[in-house]
Amino acid sequence: MTRLLHDSLRGLGLDKLLERAAEDIPDARDRLDYVARMSEQAAQRVLNATDIAIPLQEELDAGAKKINSSLQALALQPATAEQYQELTNEMMQYLTLVSKNSAETKSHLMEIMMAQDFQDLTGQVIKKVTVLAQNLEQQLVQLLIDYSPGDKKKEVADGLLNGPQINPEGKADVVANQSQVDDLLDSLGF
Amino acid sequence: MADQNLKFLVVDDFSTMRRIVRNLLKELGYSNVDEAEDGAMGLAKLKNGDFDFVISDWNMPNMDGLTMLQHIRADPALSKLPVLMVTAEAKKENIIAAAQAGANGYVVKPFTAATLDEKLSKIFEKLGKPA
Numbered sequence: 367m368t369r370l371l372h373d374s375l376r377g378l379g380l381d382k383l384l385e386r387a388a389e390d391i392p393d394a395r396d397r398l399d400y401v402a403r404m405s406e407q408a409a410q411r412v413l414n415a416t417d418i419a420i421p422l423q424e425e426l427d428a429g430a431k432k433i434n435s436s437l438q439a440l441a442l443q444p445a446t447a448e449q450y451q452e453l454t455n456e457m458m459q460y461l462t463l464v465s466k467n468s469a470e471t472k473s474h475l476m477e478i479m480m481a482q483d484f485q486d487l488t489g490q491v492i493k494k495v496t497v498l499a500q501n502l503e504q505q506l507v508q509l510l511i512d513y514s515p516g517d518k519k520k521e522v523a524d525g526l527l528n529g530p531q532i533n534p535e536g537k538a539d540v541v542a543n544q545s546q547v548d549d550l551l552d553s554l555g556f
Numbered sequence: 557m558a559d560q561n562l563k564f565l566v567v568d569d570f571s572t573m574r575r576i577v578r579n580l581l582k583e584l585g586y587s588n589v590d591e592a593e594d595g596a597m598g599l600a601k602l603k604n605g606d607f608d609f610v611i612s613d614w615n616m617p618n619m620d621g622l623t624m625l626q627h628i629r630a631d632p633a634l635s636k637l638p639v640l641m642v643t644a645e646a647k648k649e650n651i652i653a654a655a656q657a658g659a660n661g662y663v664v665k666p667f668t669a670a671t672l673d674e675k676l677s678k679i680f681e682k683l684g685k686p687a
Contacts (some may be wrong), residue, residue: 480669485573486644490644528615528647539647544664544667554652
């Protein structure tokens with residue numbers, strides 16, 4: 367009975383399909399995991415950057431308000447040279463703070479910009495999952511329609527168009543970071 | 557001091573990535589930057605324009621980055637153009653293929669601003685161009 371079932375499955379090409387599904391679906395799961403991971407990392411980077419940058423801006427605002435009230439106070443009565451000197455010093459210190467906080471805020475904004483690179487990487491991976499799903503669907507429909515051994519999926523022969531490596535650890539034919547790229551090129555004399 | 561007039565072509569099918577590279581180039585002093593979304597468009601722009609540098613992705617529709625690079629090296633008018641690959645492709649055979657096809661550098665995604673700066677400088681140094 368089991369042998370009969372087995373032979374029927376093979377006859378219909380279902381065994382190949384099941385084999386394929388057994389491989390492709392975990393692969394799709396890994397890819398979606400990667401998408402979730404990258405998206406979350408990007409969100410964390412952005413939130414961390416804003417957590418630091420917002421207080422820097424608040425500090426600038428507070429400093430400006432303080433100088434503003436000092437200026438207004440001085441304007442209300444005849445001020446001494448010392449008072450003007452003190453205020454001038456305060457303003458010079460503030461301008462230094464503005465340069466410092468502006469530069470720091472800018473670097474956090476650049477970090478936020480760089481964090482958007484996840485969109486490219488996850489986009490490439492999502493494209494692959496979409497293709498995978500389409501292929502599975504096509505094969506299933508094909509089988510349903512004609513109960514004959516389904517057409518073999520056209521192998522995407524190009525081994526150089528794999529997109530981001532979602533799990534490079536432990537793979538000998540793959541690099542995991544820029545440093546490994548540089549080492550490989552060095553070793554080849556490039 | 558960056559030669560602000562150097563004309564860059566950024567080739568990538570994801571507009572976010574093109575925008576990121578454009579912003580980074582601007583930070584480094586290069587604001588003369590054009591874009592293309594695949595190798596075919598990139599090649600067409602290169603043949604028509606006066607570009608000094610190409611930064612290109614690999615995995616793109618219509619014509620991928622490696623094929624575009626091969627066409628660049630095969631065209632006498634373009635063969636000396638510096639090409640920096642910036643791509644998620646991370647198999648060793650990718651890196652080797654790019655180097656053998658004549659890429660001047662290889663940056664793997666995700667990358668940092670510092671890495672891009674370093675690789676650009678390295679290429680300029682080798683070419684003896686003012687960076």
